[in-house]
Amino acid sequence: MVFDSVSFWLFFAPLLLGWWALPFRAAKGLALAGSLAFYGWWNPLYLPLLVGSAVLDYFVAGRIAATERASTRRAWVSLSLLANLGLLAAFKYTPLLARDLGPLLGWTPREGLFDEWVVPVGISFYTFQTLSYTLDVYRRQLTPARSFIDFALYVAFFPQLVAGPIVRARSFLPQLERSPRWRGTRFELGLYRCVEGLFLKMVVADNLAIVVERVYDGNVLAQSTWSAWFGTIAFGAQIFADFAGYSGIAIGLAMLMGLRFPENFRAPYISAGLSEFWTRWHVTLSSWLRDYLYISLGGNRNGAARTHVNLMLTMLLGGLWHGAAWTFVAWGALHGLGLWVERWLRGPRAKTSTGRPSGALGLVRRVAAMAVTFVFVHITWVFFRAKDFGVARDVLSRLFTIPWSESAAGVDTSLRFAVLLIPIVLLHAAMLCRDWFGLRTPAWLRGVGAGLMLAALFIVRRGEARDFVYFQF
Amino acid sequence: MALIVAAGALAAWQHTLGGTVAPHGLEPFQGEQMIWVGPGIGPVGVGGDIAASDILVVGDSRVGHGFHLSIANRFGLGRFGTIWGGGTETAFALLPLMDMPPRAVVVCLSPLGLIGPQNDKFKTLLREPHPGYDATASPRAVREWAAREVQVLTAEGLSEAEAGAAIDWWVKRQRLARHRWLAEQRWFDTVALDKTWSYELDRWRALRLQTIEPTAWQQAWFKRPNFNVSSAVYRQATNASKAEVQRAAAKSIVGRLGELKARGWKIACVRLPVEPVLRKIEDESGTGALLASIPAMTALPYLDLGSWDGATLDGSHLAWPGADRATRAILRWLRDDLGWRH
Numbered sequence: 001m002v003f004d005s006v007s008f009w010l011f012f013a014p015l016l017l018g019w020w021a022l023p024f025r026a027a028k029g030l031a032l033a034g035s036l037a038f039y040g041w042w043n044p045l046y047l048p049l050l051v052g053s054a055v056l057d058y059f060v061a062g063r064i065a066a067t068e069r070a071s072t073r074r075a076w077v078s079l080s081l082l083a084n085l086g087l088l089a090a091f092k093y094t095p096l097l098a099r100d101l102g103p104l105l106g107w108t109p110r111e112g113l114f115d116e117w118v119v120p121v122g123i124s125f126y127t128f129q130t131l132s133y134t135l136d137v138y139r140r141q142l143t144p145a146r147s148f149i150d151f152a153l154y155v156a157f158f159p160q161l162v163a164g165p166i167v168r169a170r171s172f173l174p175q176l177e178r179s180p181r182w183r184g185t186r187f188e189l190g191l192y193r194c195v196e197g198l199f200l201k202m203v204v205a206d207n208l209a210i211v212v213e214r215v216y217d218g219n220v221l222a223q224s225t226w227s228a229w230f231g232t233i234a235f236g237a238q239i240f241a242d243f244a245g246y247s248g249i250a251i252g253l254a255m256l257m258g259l260r261f262p263e264n265f266r267a268p269y270i271s272a273g274l275s276e277f278w279t280r281w282h283v284t285l286s287s288w289l290r291d292y293l294y295i296s297l298g299g300n301r302n303g304a305a306r307t308h309v310n311l312m313l314t315m316l317l318g319g320l321w322h323g324a325a326w327t328f329v330a331w332g333a334l335h336g337l338g339l340w341v342e343r344w345l346r347g348p349r350a351k352t353s354t355g356r357p358s359g360a361l362g363l364v365r366r367v368a369a370m371a372v373t374f375v376f377v378h379i380t381w382v383f384f385r386a387k388d389f390g391v392a393r394d395v396l397s398r399l400f401t402i403p404w405s406e407s408a409a410g411v412d413t414s415l416r417f418a419v420l421l422i423p424i425v426l427l428h429a430a431m432l433c434r435d436w437f438g439l440r441t442p443a444w445l446r447g448v449g450a451g452l453m454l455a456a457l458f459i460v461r462r463g464e465a466r467d468f469v470y471f472q473f
Numbered sequence: 474m475a476l477i478v479a480a481g482a483l484a485a486w487q488h489t490l491g492g493t494v495a496p497h498g499l500e501p502f503q504g505e506q507m508i509w510v511g512p513g514i515g516p517v518g519v520g521g522d523i524a525a526s527d528i529l530v531v532g533d534s535r536v537g538h539g540f541h542l543s544i545a546n547r548f549g550l551g552r553f554g555t556i557w558g559g560g561t562e563t564a565f566a567l568l569p570l571m572d573m574p575p576r577a578v579v580v581c582l583s584p585l586g587l588i589g590p591q592n593d594k595f596k597t598l599l600r601e602p603h604p605g606y607d608a609t610a611s612p613r614a615v616r617e618w619a620a621r622e623v624q625v626l627t628a629e630g631l632s633e634a635e636a637g638a639a640i641d642w643w644v645k646r647q648r649l650a651r652h653r654w655l656a657e658q659r660w661f662d663t664v665a666l667d668k669t670w671s672y673e674l675d676r677w678r679a680l681r682l683q684t685i686e687p688t689a690w691q692q693a694w695f696k697r698p699n700f701n702v703s704s705a706v707y708r709q710a711t712n713a714s715k716a717e718v719q720r721a722a723a724k725s726i727v728g729r730l731g732e733l734k735a736r737g738w739k740i741a742c743v744r745l746p747v748e749p750v751l752r753k754i755e756d757e758s759g760t761g762a763l764l765a766s767i768p769a770m771t772a773l774p775y776l777d778l779g780s781w782d783g784a785t786l787d788g789s790h791l792a793w794p795g796a797d798r799a800t801r802a803i804l805r806w807l808r809d810d811l812g813w814r815h
Contacts, residue, residue: 006670007663041663112613195475207687219637416690444474451478458479458678459486460685 001041001158003249004201011038012253019257024179028153031257038158039122046120049087054155056083057130061137061144073138080134088127091119096324122162124321128288130155133169135292142170150176159253163246165264166284172259180258188443192450193252199453200245204420206462208238211417216385220394227413228398234417235385236378237424240268243282244427267431269377269424272369273346274338276354277377289318308343312336322384327392331383338376356436487682490695506650507606508556514565515599516606520555523569527551527815528807531566532581534559535745539791540581541800543672548804551815560585564725571729575737577813579803580730582744582764583789584710584755587722597629598622598639605643608654615647679793700750703788707751711758723763730771741811742768743803744777746795748788752780776806 001008015034019027040047060080064073095114102109133154136142145151154172215223215231223231247264254261264284271277278286294314300307312333319332357366382399386392433439441449507516508523521542523529528551530540536557545553556566563586570578604610604618619640626636653664678684685695711719734740744764747755755761768775784795791799807813 001663001667005667006674007667010670112611115611115613192475210688210690218641219634222634414691416694417687420687447474448478450475452482454475454479455482455486458483458682458684460687 001038003246003253004198007041008038016256020182025149027179028149028176031158032149032153032156035153035156035158035161039156039161042121042162043118049120049123050126050156051152053084053087053126053130054152055148056080057134057155058145058148058151061134064134064137065144077134077138080131084127084131084134088123091123093320093324096326100326125164125166126155126161128166128285129160129169132166132288132292136168136170142173145169145173147176159250160261163243163250164282164284165247165250165261166288167261171262175259182258186255186258189446190252190255192446193248193255195450195453195457197245197247197249197252199457200241200248200423202462203453203456203460204423205238205241205245207460208234208241208417208420211413212238212385214413215395216387216391220391220398222411223398224412225398225401227411228395230413230415230418232378232382232385232395232399234421236269236381237421239381239384240265241424267428269374270370270428270432270435271373271377272366273373274335274342274376277373278335285318285321289314293317308340311339311343315339325388327383327386327389330389330392331380334380334383338380354435483682506608506653507646508569509602509606510558510561510565510568512601513599514561514568515558516602517556517558517561517566517569520557521546521553523554523556524573525552526554526576528553528577528579528813529570530555530557530579530581531570532557532563532745533561533566533583533586535583535747535789535791536581538786539745539796539799540803541676541796543669543676544797544800545804548801548808549815550804550808550813557581562586562588562722562725564722564729567726567729567733570733570738575733575739577739578733578741579807580726580740580742582726582742582767584707584719584760584764586726587719587760587763588710588715597625598643603643605640605647606650608647608650610647610651612651615644619644676793676797680797698748698783698785698787700748700788703751704754707754707789711755711760713758716759719760719763723767726767727770730767730773734771734773739813740771740773741807741813742773742775744775745791745799746778746781746784748785749780749782751788774811776803778802 001011011034015030018030021027022030036047036051039050057080060076064076067073095117098107098109098114133142133145133151137144145154150173151169153176154167154169157167157172160167211234212231215228216235220228220231244265251261251263262284264282266280266283268277268281271280294310297310297313298306299310315332315336316329317332319328319330319335322328322331357363379396379399382395383392386395430441506519508519509516518537520537528545530536530545530553534557536555537559540555542553542555556569558566563580563582566586567580603622604614605622610618622640623633623636626639627633631639689695709715730740744761752761755764765775765777767773778799781795781798784791784798786792
């Protein structure tokens, strides 16, 4: 089931009523049953995987907490890591490994062997959630859940189940200890987030996809340089609208149920550096990678060289998490390299201020840094979107053809589609006003915005219904 | 507050720019199946479950846009299915019926059904059943076929862009059909349910509101009805030089209808409505009379829905409100005048 389908809202309305009307224990049972139905709607065959993962980590965390012996605790946490990462690797990376590493070991898979390979929806997300729970218990930052129903609801809770945000047990489980209080303002805000998310997905992202597909799925060499840039910027906007839209709906649904989810996007394209970008883009993933991978590898505690290696490893694995293709690894590597350069330019201890720059010079520097970051991030998107290195090479060659040279002539994409970028610019401008001047969007303006977005949802047709981009990860 | 703003914005839209935008139509082929008809003819589109249907509706793309299966299936005349192809000759679209057990069929007659203006080069694409129309074909088979077919088409003289676009069309249709086929293999066809509900929501919206289609933004802000292209196509298709071909095609339809009738099929013929400008072209060329002669020669009931102003997307394909009206008109005629009962 997907948030932008009629089925979902027909499913959610009675569930929401039940959630508020039933005693809290029963309501949690209802939410769990609803979550399993939500997941099973796609394919019930993969439900045992989800339930099995929850049972294993519930049990393992209990065993870890029950002993003080370091070796036993280590053994249990290793089992959890092995099982969860093993499952993720088996489903997600088997085709890639078989195709690219198999021949090195003397086995070449027959053509088409993995054509029908299915990666269970959301496996990357729920695996990371259950892992974070076990690791937190292992690190003594969390006491194990007392009720399996609570834990299973944490793992399978439908708003975040298939594409995040990646919610931490330590922030979610305490919310299930007592019945949430109904607050009109939060409910209203939840509705707003749902409308905004649907607007971003159905009006903005799905229609920007028309421009993106012209460049990335068509013959890019027949496009003009201008079109290649437009298509690439449109992809940056599309993936933001798609994923921030999905996360926004998830956060909104949780709000409607009186629960809190962490923010996942904070206007990433106003970042004045890559380290800032990663505090604004897919925040729950980057903080997960920081806490459980980068810091576990030693973080920046073992000298500059080791820090650089850790950074690069984190970004490479972050790239691979997004998809089983070397283009994603290249995308991660470019971000890793970018972070190295940034550290070298700014010094290892420098912190990026997101506040208002002081003085004209400060403003110029900030805006220049924003522009450089924007361009760099968009160049790296080429590898993220291209289906292989051949397409990435063609797009890059088109992007960097001198615009006035003869070979740069080609088909232009209509500038009319740029109108779809306006909502994204406004969202970023609102965040900038908040960061720099402390201005928050007043309730009346949100009301007007929601009304206009609702009207647009009725008036503007979507190019072609598409799955949420992050479902594939 | 949001609801008031939304209602105001929608009302303002409807009374200003909304009135100048083309209404939107059914999305033919969305998740539908295709069946192979024959060498050089290619596949035709299928709506609904034709094997289990009580009444089939057959014709060219006017059927794909103009006949609402969801309305027909709830009308009480039984299960409906459609068989149609863009620019497909009606005699070809009738071919799949020849092997079916007798039931009822509504044949929608149209000038392009008398002479499909198919590009000869594309006949290469349609020479044999290919994975592009086969929902069960694996992605690898489609990939390999697409690569091969682009080479064949370019060798036939098409530019790489034209060949690529033609193949892309098939690949996209195949992906939709495959998606649907895979969904049907599951324990419960959730995709069909999602599709039905979103279709109903879309229909509800289309009957009340003019919508914007950003797919048209490559050419213009608002997709306005443009009858010039259709007029040119129909002028060419009904040109005096085509008279012989048209008569031969009509004869072929008459032959097939006669055969079906003899086998016990219940048959009715319909001419779907078009814009007055196209109707004039069709009638002045004599094609209208030729179409009317087909049911006359086979002694079959015939409903001519005439010309409807502002009901189409492009002159000949009905937009959603027009399709809604035309479907109901046909169904009432079948029930009230012809006495068709389930």
